[in-house]
Amino acid sequence: MTKRNLGVIIMMMMMMICCQVELGAATGLDLKGLSLTIAGNGSIIPVSSNNSDTYDLILNITEVPLPDDCPSLSNANSLTQTELIARLTDNCRYDKLEPPINLTDNGEEQDPLDVYARFYIYVIKNLDSSDMQFMVQGLLQFRYSDSRLAFSSYAPNRKQPIMGEGRLRDLIWVPHVFLANAHSSSVLGTTEKDVVTTIYPDGTVLISTRIQATLYCWMNFQKFPFDEQKCSTILESWIYNTSVLQLHWEDTNPVTFDPQLQLTEYYLIGSLYNESVSVSDSFTMTHGALVGNYSTLSFSVLLTREVGYYIIDYFLPSIMIVTISWVSFWLQADQTPARTTLGCTTLLSFITLSLSQENNLSKVSYVTMSEVWFLVCTIFIFGSLVEFAFVNTIWRRNNNLELKKRTTKYIVKSTFVPNLKRNRRGYNRSNSTMSTCSMDKGNNGGQNNTVITIETPIVIGGGGGLSREDSAISLEESESSLGSASTASLTEKEKPAQTFATMTPKEVSLWIDRKMRFVFPLAFIIFNALFWTLVYCL
Numbered sequence: 001m002t003k004r005n006l007g008v009i010i011m012m013m014m015m016m017i018c019c020q021v022e023l024g025a026a027t028g029l030d031l032k033g034l035s036l037t038i039a040g041n042g043s044i045i046p047v048s049s050n051n052s053d054t055y056d057l058i059l060n061i062t063e064v065p066l067p068d069d070c071p072s073l074s075n076a077n078s079l080t081q082t083e084l085i086a087r088l089t090d091n092c093r094y095d096k097l098e099p100p101i102n103l104t105d106n107g108e109e110q111d112p113l114d115v116y117a118r119f120y121i122y123v124i125k126n127l128d129s130s131d132m133q134f135m136v137q138g139l140l141q142f143r144y145s146d147s148r149l150a151f152s153s154y155a156p157n158r159k160q161p162i163m164g165e166g167r168l169r170d171l172i173w174v175p176h177v178f179l180a181n182a183h184s185s186s187v188l189g190t191t192e193k194d195v196v197t198t199i200y201p202d203g204t205v206l207i208s209t210r211i212q213a214t215l216y217c218w219m220n221f222q223k224f225p226f227d228e229q230k231c232s233t234i235l236e237s238w239i240y241n242t243s244v245l246q247l248h249w250e251d252t253n254p255v256t257f258d259p260q261l262q263l264t265e266y267y268l269i270g271s272l273y274n275e276s277v278s279v280s281d282s283f284t285m286t287h288g289a290l291v292g293n294y295s296t297l298s299f300s301v302l303l304t305r306e307v308g309y310y311i312i313d314y315f316l317p318s319i320m321i322v323t324i325s326w327v328s329f330w331l332q333a334d335q336t337p338a339r340t341t342l343g344c345t346t347l348l349s350f351i352t353l354s355l356s357q358e359n360n361l362s363k364v365s366y367v368t369m370s371e372v373w374f375l376v377c378t379i380f381i382f383g384s385l386v387e388f389a390f391v392n393t394i395w396r397r398n399n400n401l402e403l404k405k406r407t408t409k410y411i412v413k414s415t416f417v418p419n420l421k422r423n424r425r426g427y428n429r430s431n432s433t434m435s436t437c438s439m440d441k442g443n444n445g446g447q448n449n450t451v452i453t454i455e456t457p458i459v460i461g462g463g464g465g466l467s468r469e470d471s472a473i474s475l476e477e478s479e480s481s482l483g484s485a486s487t488a489s490l491t492e493k494e495k496p497a498q499t500f501a502t503m504t505p506k507e508v509s510l511w512i513d514r515k516m517r518f519v520f521p522l523a524f525i526i527f528n529a530l531f532w533t534l535v536y537c538l
Contacts (some may be wrong), residue, residue: 014480021403076154078369081162085199088149089171098171099244100146112243113142115175116233117297118250121257125299127231127266130362132219133183134231137212142175143250145202149204162199169197175245180234180278180286182294185213224361224368225310226535229266232300237280240293248297254392268304273299314357315373321350322377322524325384329517333395335389343385350381369535376527380520391512396503413502426432427461 002513036521070092076084088094102113118480122139128134149172151158162168187193187209217231237245280287280295287294325346328339354374361368403411424433503511 001046025386037363057362073151073154076151077157079155084151084155084158085162085168085171086162088151094148094172094173099142099175099240100174102145109373112240112246113144114248115142115177116248116250117142117177118253119233119255119299121255121261121331122483123258124263124268127213127217127223127229127303129219129221129360132217132362133214134217135212135214135231137188137210140209140211142207144175145203146173147203148203149199149205151199152201153179154336158201161201164175164197166193166195166197168199169195169207172197172199173206174203175247176238177235177242178238179213179215180236181216181232183216184212185211192421219362219370221361221364222366223535224370225305225307225314226336227358227367228269228302228304230300230302232298237294237296237298238287239290240294241290242277242295245295246293263303264306265309266305267366269302269304271299271301273297281438310370311355314353314370316378318350318373321346321353324382324519326517326520328384328388329513331522333391333506333513336392339388339392340385343381343388347378347381347385350377369531373531376531380524384520387512387516391509394512395509400505401503401508403501403503411508414441421526423512 014438062428065344073087076087077365079087079225089096089229099113102110115210118141120141123137124134126133126135151162173336188211189195196208198206198208200206213233215231215233217229219227219231235247237247243420255273257271258267261268274297276296276298278286278294282296325343326344331339331342333339354370357370361370401411
């Protein structure tokens with residue numbers, strides 16, 4: 001700056017101050033307040049004299065000359081976009097290591113700098129339950145104001161913003177924001193990265209970046225496969241704390257989703273977004289050696305699992321397998337190969353079906369709803385095997401059960417604690433199909449009479465009762481009908497008095513199977529009612 005120019009500037013400032021002083025004296029204004037306001041833009045010191053309307057003004061001007069090689073912006077209207085941004089970001093005017101100063105409407109400096117963010121999501125996929133991760137692709141935008149890049153005063157005729165890609169972004173200061181819960185992230189692009197930087201005439205900077213990130217999602221599988229997940233994306237300032245920079249979501253549409261967005265295993269319910277502060281100290285060390293409060297943005301997608309696949313491929317087949325295991329209750333207790341094969345096959349089939357589903361789930365320390373279903377269904381199938389072993393043991397008993405009454409209470413009690421008594425004179429209803437009793441009658445002249453008793457199988461009547469048909473064929477080897485009559489009379493006299501009801505082991509086994517045909521399905525229906533109530537009502 002030449003001495004001539006310096007003199008002109010001093011003269012103009014003196015004329016302005018003199019006009020303000022004369023105006024103040026004429027109108028009776030307090031010039032102290034005025035002088036302080038002027039002193040905010042320079043170094044002007046009022047000195048009072050004896051006359052209250054007269055002030056001596058001392059003007060101190062400090063000259064800070066620009067470097068001789070600093071390019072001029074006087075002809076900014078005629079410059080190209082590349083030339084204009086090169087001169088605006090020249091080292092003599094712009095320092096990219098310093099954040100911009102946030103100014104108020106009155107031109108006063110105001111900290112911190114406000115940075116506004118918006119996220120447009122294209123794709124959400126690969127929600128991996130085993131690794132607790134998901135992948136997101138989207139357009140991330142940051143908007144802030146940098147007055148050093150404003151060119152409306154230099155080029156008032158230029159109305160269009162300056163636009164560029166990654167090279168323009170490298171010329172200016174940009175906020176350093178990172179994904180706090182990212183496993184990996186990258187900027188999309190083929191030959192060049194998909195980064196667009198836009199600088200508006202008023203100094204507003206808009207940075208748009210297409211990113212792809214694999215993020216951690218801390219899932220809860222207690223209600224699997226009827227679970228709902230909340231997966232978050234966390235943006236956090238890295239270098240500058242809240243005293244320098246603050247992150248905010250845009251007021252309108254801060255987080256939006258592509259209308260064609262579809263998920264395979266989940267259904268997108270909605271999203272939540274939030275602004276918070278992350279504290280970094282010597283204990284947490286979230287920012288290493290940097291200590292302070294750092295601005296944080298987060299948004300969460302709310303997802304619910306689609307259960308159609310699990311209903312068709314897991315729950316309905318498991319119900320059918322459990323039901324098939326009850327077929328053994330319609331088979332007699334002595335059919336060991338059939339009932340054993342049926343029980344073991346259904347148990348192994350259900351275990352194989354369950355393992356195919358559990359392999360897709362992360363190993364967690366708590367019990368999930370699918371594990372509850374697996375455990376109870378296994379108990380039902382295993383219970384049918386235990387029931388077969390029990391009735392088969394009873395079937396092979398050789399002694400009858402004496403009951404006070406033929407009711408469930410006495411049958412169960414006598415089955416577990418049998419009161420087995422042999423008939424005192426050899427009369428016994430055994431499990432054998434044929435019993436032979438030989439009696440010698442000396443007073444019949446040495447004739448031998450043989451009584452053959454054929455025991456028919458147990459028949460289940462139409463009314464649900466059990467009956468047994470015994471037929472006795474008496475073959476007399478002698479021709480004397482009197483001898484056989486006396487033998488039959490003797491047998492009747494030797495029978496003990498029937499003071500209690502009696503059931504054979506076969507009758508008890510069939511009675512237990514008949515009861516289990518209703519007990520097992522009823523218990524399974526009650527379990528299903530409780531299970532699905534817990535799933536959808538809690």
